[in-house]
Amino acid sequence: MKKAATELTGVKEIARRANVSIGTVDRVIHNRAGVSEKTKQKVTAIIEELNFQPNKMASLLATRKSMNFAVLIPAVSADTDYWSFPLTGIEQAAVETRQFGVMVKHYFYDLDSKTSFNNAANELLNDAPDAVLLAPSFVEESALLAAKLDELNIPLVFINSDLADQNNLAYIGPDLYQSGRLAAQLISLSLQPQDDVLIINISSDLKNDHHLVRKEHGFKKFFEDAGSNTKVSTVNINETKLNAVEESLLRVLDTSPALKAIFVTNSRVNIVAEILKNHNRNNILLVGYDFLKKNIDYLVSQQITYLICQRPKEQGYLGIMALYKHLFKVSDVEKSVYMPIDIITRENYRFYNS
Amino acid sequence: MKKAATELTGVKEIARRANVSIGTVDRVIHNRAGVSEKTKQKVTAIIEELNFQPNKMASLLATRKSMNFAVLIPAVSADTDYWSFPLTGIEQAAVETRQFGVMVKHYFYDLDSKTSFNNAANELLNDAPDAVLLAPSFVEESALLAAKLDELNIPLVFINSDLADQNNLAYIGPDLYQSGRLAAQLISLSLQPQDDVLIINISSDLKNDHHLVRKEHGFKKFFEDAGSNTKVSTVNINETKLNAVEESLLRVLDTSPALKAIFVTNSRVNIVAEILKNHNRNNILLVGYDFLKKNIDYLVSQQITYLICQRPKEQGYLGIMALYKHLFKVSDVEKSVYMPIDIITRENYRFYNS
DNA sequence: ACAATTATCGTGTACGTACACAATTCCTCT
DNA sequence: AGAGGAATTGTGTACGTACACGATAATTGT
Structure with missing residues (x-):
């Protein structure tokens, strides 16, 4: 480690070469008004020549800007701890950006209550943050919030699910x-010609759960594209309690002797796993979503074969970072960042987090 | 965005509260000599109380340290562009750390030539870098280098493969x-009781390629643990040319009518894919390694079913970052960071990079 | 008790950039 | 030409920390 050579660089050096003051150089860099076209040209040329990059640290230090970010996501519920993962990522990003003056404030809503969403949204608007990270679970309510933020010129990033035309x-x-x-492909690789497949949607409000529908659509399309004759049926269960699911499921199981694989379109796959376990149905390939404790347990016990996972932690992390990069002009931000679709099995789950 | 509130924090505030000068506070923070035990206690107490975190930017700015990092990895060869991925990650980290005074210099060696490794290593030592990132392909030579670096007290991080007792x-x-x-599990999920499985090691120097052996070991152990009766055989091919592989492979294929799946223990799986394609063997499940252009092509054409991938880009990125964090005392560094083991198929490869 | 040390502490300047304000130049118009 | 005003440019101070150096206080020795 050594001291940086007294490099001939920085605004000072540029000023020297251009025969102007650093104040003028500064004006050119931020193209603020008050510089004659001639000197502007001259300074710009030297900046190009030197390939000058402003020292971010000094810059940040000098401006000592401070930003308030607002995060509006579902609360971690007893039902599922899915949202603890994005939260972890958000907190990690908060730690890393704290020294740059970013303060992250959380607002939580209840996934079963649009009212709670609206309340939280109002509170958020009241605080007039500089940027917002939003998980738009309720489509219309979220669109409303997005519109208001747009009007106020507050940058907004969506995570977990998208909202069109915002x-x-x-x-x-x-x-x-x-x-x-992908789920369909994984299942198809274990299928014999005579086997049947079942899709299970478990949601108390399926109409609004565009999530599940999109996944189901992709699943079916795969078999279609493959020209497969596999029988793929769907069952919608609009209660999330074990008993309710059990009742519906058993009815299907009893009438489907050729059932070989089940695809559960969300993280509630552990409910299905428990039912299958209780009824000793170990010969069914079960595929579902998300790296949750309960799901991992069934992965280990081989009741669940594949979990599909979309890096919830990274979503939170990258969401905050996108806002940070945008507001601090670190770099441009991509409009859509699709997460890798990870496949988790009994043999690789241990290395998934870090 | 607003100015930071004139927060009562920073060395100045600590100094005020402790009735000392900021110089003394500075001495306590870096526990340099020249502070009486009493005032040291007092200052430390206040630092604790305020949960003071020094402003990294200001600190870096004031010290304006500059570090030279050396990276010694295999050159990207015509044979495989695997090493372009760690390189990309390294370059990304270099960009991000540049503003903190990190300069990354690359040294490349030829995977077929220990001499080239030694030459590059000597050149590196000659440049006396502040930190080294090393892909220790040649075990003994790398150990030698590691020892020298240790003696010089230059921190060293391994990527891609480990070296014991360094x-x-x-x-x-x-x-x-x-x-x-994991490869074994994936294959087993598509296996019928009567099916056979083949492991192929393609390497011109298998003795030294501990990589492949370890993978083979894990593969076999899975079937063992599962109490499976599947016949798993191995063929070692010590040439990497298509013709040579073809010859060996065809001999096996001809005598293995029940062969259902092949596991190629490295990225040369595309060679096997080509051979299978040329001989119209589309009913074999093929599993191999690494997200290379050639491999992806065969993944798309369904000759290859699964690719296992270990985030080579992240390895490079995290390697540089580990050195950075260590030398700039950003945070402690974990001794071993195992990458997630990603499964790539035709249905998710498009989202793998980002 | 006083000087000579040594231990302890305070002050000033620097890092590279941002920005307010002061200073200078350049026009315009009478 | 000179006043008035706008356009342009320069200067000084601040950001929070690091560190060299000078200043002061405590200790020791005679």
């Missing part, structure tokens, strides 16, 4: 259709 | 054994 800065999350296709 | 800062790379197990 004037948002970026979307970071999964491609749901494709993850359905 | 006094290195960290290892960042795959768990090879486990990736072999």
Whole structure:
């Protein structure tokens, strides 16, 4: 480690070469007004020549800007700890950006209550943050919020699911259709010609759960494209309690002797796993979503074969980082960032996090 | 965006509260000599109380340290562009750390030539870098280099493969054994009881290629643990040309009517794919390694079913970052970081990079 | 008790950039 | 030509920390 050579660089050197003051150089760099065209040209030329990159640290230090980011996502519920993962990523990003003056404030809503969403959204608007990270679970309510933020010129990033036609800065999350296709491929690789397949949607409000529908669509399309004759049926269960699911499921199981594989379109796959286990149905290939404790347990016990996972932690992390990069002009931000679609099995789950 | 509130924080505030000068506070923070025990206690207490975190930017700015990092990895060969991925990650990290005064210099060696490794290593030592990132392909030569660096107190990070008993800062790379197990699981999920499986090691120097052996070991162990009766045989091919591989492979194929799946223990799986394609053997499940152009092509054409991949880009990125964090005391560095073991198929490869 | 040390502490300047304000130049118009 | 005003440019201070150096206080020795 050594001291940096007293490099001939920086605004000072540029000023020297251009025979102007550093104040003028500064004006050119931020193209603020008050510089004659001639000197502007001269300074710009030297900046180009030297390939000058402003020292971010000094710059940040001098401006000591401070930003408030607002994060509006579902609360971690007893039901599922899915949202703890994005939260972890968000907190990690918060730590890393804290020294640059970013303060992250959380607002939580209940996934079963649009009212709670609206309340949280209002509170958020009231605080007038500089940027917003949003998981738009409720389509209309979220669109309303997005419109207001757009009006206020507050940059907005979506995570976990997208909202069409919004004037948002970026979307970071999964491609749901494709993850359905992947599930279908994985299942098809274990299928014999005579086997049947079942899709299970478990949601108390399926109409609004565009998530599940998109995955189901991708799943079916795969078999279609493959020209397969496999019988793929769907069952919708609009209650999330074990008993309710059990009742519906058993009815299907009893009438489907050739059932070989089940695709559960969300993280509630552990409910299905438990039911299959209780009824000793170990010969069914079970595929579902998300790296949750309960799911991993069934992965280990081989009740679940594949979990599909879309890096929830990274979604939160990248969401905050996108806002940071945008507001601090670190770099441009991509409009859509689709997460890799990870396949988790009993043999690789241990290395998944880090 | 607003100015930071004139927060009561920073060395100045600490100094005020402790009734000392900021010079003294500075001495306590870096526990340099010249502070009485009493005031040291007092200042430390206040630092704790305020949960003071020094402003990294200001600190870096004031010290304006400059570091030279050396990277010693295989050159990207015509044979395989695998090493272009770690390189990309390294370059990305270089960009991000450049503003903190990190200069990354590359040294490349030829995977077929120990001499080239030694030459590059000598050149590197001659440049006396502040830190080294090394892909230790040649075990003994690398150990020698590691020892010298240790003596010079230059921190060293391994990527891609580990070297036992070295006094290195960290290892960042795959768990090879486990990736072999995963390949076995994937294959087993498509296997009928009567099917046979083949492992192919393609390497001109298998004795030294501990990589492949570890993967093979994991693969076999999986079937063993599962109590499977599947016949798993191995063929070693010590030439990497298509013709040579073809000859060996065809001999096996002819005598193995029940062969259902092949596991190629490295990225040369595309050679096998080509041969299978040329001989119209489309009913064989083929599993191999690495996200290379050639491999992806065969993944798309369904000659290859699964590719296992260990985030080579991240390995490079994290390697540089580990050195950066260590030398700039950003945070502690984990001794071993095992990459997630990713499964790539025709249905998710498009989202793998980003 | 006083000087000579040594231990402890405070001050000033620097890092590279941002920005407010002061200073200078350049026009315009009478 | 000179005043007035706008356009352009220069200067000084600040950001929070590091560190060299000078200043002060405590200790020792005579």
